Amino acid sequence: MDNNTAAARENSRQPTPQDLDVLSRQLGRPVRDVVEIPARCVCGNPLVAATAPRLGNGTPFPTTFYLTHPVITSAVSRLEAAGVMNEMNDHLAADTGLSAAYRSAHEAYLAARDAIGQRAGIGAVPEIDGVSAGGMPTRVKCLHVLVGHSLAAGPGVNPLGDEALERISEWWTADRCYCDGAWDTSGEAPSRDLSRHGPQGLPGIVGRPAPVRKTANQAEAPQ
Numbered sequence: 001m002d003n004n005t006a007a008a009r010e011n012s013r014q015p016t017p018q019d020l021d022v023l024s025r026q027l028g029r030p031v032r033d034v035v036e037i038p039a040r041c042v043c044g045n046p047l048v049a050a051t052a053p054r055l056g057n058g059t060p061f062p063t064t065f066y067l068t069h070p071v072i073t074s075a076v077s078r079l080e081a082a083g084v085m086n087e088m089n090d091h092l093a094a095d096t097g098l099s100a101a102y103r104s105a106h107e108a109y110l111a112a113r114d115a116i117g118q119r120a121g122i123g124a125v126p127e128i129d130g131v132s133a134g135g136m137p138t139r140v141k142c143l144h145v146l147v148g149h150s151l152a153a154g155p156g157v158n159p160l161g162d163e164a165l166e167r168i169s170e171w172w173t174a175d176r177c178y179c180d181g182a183w184d185t186s187g188e189a190p191s192r193d194l195s196r197h198g199p200q201g202l203p204g205i206v207g208r209p210a211p212v213r214k215t216a217n218q219a220e221a222p223q
């Protein structure tokens with residue numbers, strides 16, 4: 001990529017105050033520790049927020065890519081409700097090519113998180129070494145996580161995130177804006193936590209003192 005493209009990409013990653021306002025409206029709660037916007041609607045609104053691998057209160061945070069656009073989030077929830085995760089887990093068990101590609105997606109996730117942490121000036125986060133999200137590298141536990149990763153990484157990195165995107169194309173496609181009416185744009189953006197648990201099982205601990213946790217994996221389980 002040439003320098004202009006690189007500069008444009010760098011600029012589009014930086015969350016503006018407007019982005020943060022949109023994110024909190026999309027999620028119905030204030031956002032914290034968002035360091036980049038790794039995927040945007042064709043209109044420019046955020047689709048995915050990248051959270052720092054260590055929160056401001058010191059908590060290690062393995063789930064880097066958080067799907068925020070309500071139209072995509074609800075479409076992915078439909079897939080989950082229709083049992084698509086079971087289907088994918090069966091495919092993973094039966095198809096060694098797929099399971100190898102999924103393991104590579106896990107590695108790519110970890111590398112992307114390291115890069116985001118470095119750009120955000122956060123040091124190593126050894127507590128979550130080797131721990132990604134969404135069930136990777138061997139299971140599918142949250143399609144929102146995989147779709148968030150696919151949107152952030154682009155096609156060809158996360159095969160199951162890509163498949164999920166393909167399967168929501170009836171409701172959302174990357175070439176169109178679906179923002180109009182997708183969230184409340186009136187009044188003030190949310191300034192307190194209105195939805196403690198998002199569809200991705202975001203731990204309710206964000207912004208509070210770090211509790212004692214057994215493993216980062218367990219903290220990922222939907223609550």
Ligand SMILES: [Zn+2]
Pocket residue numbers: 041042043044045176177178179180
């Ligand atoms: Zn849009």
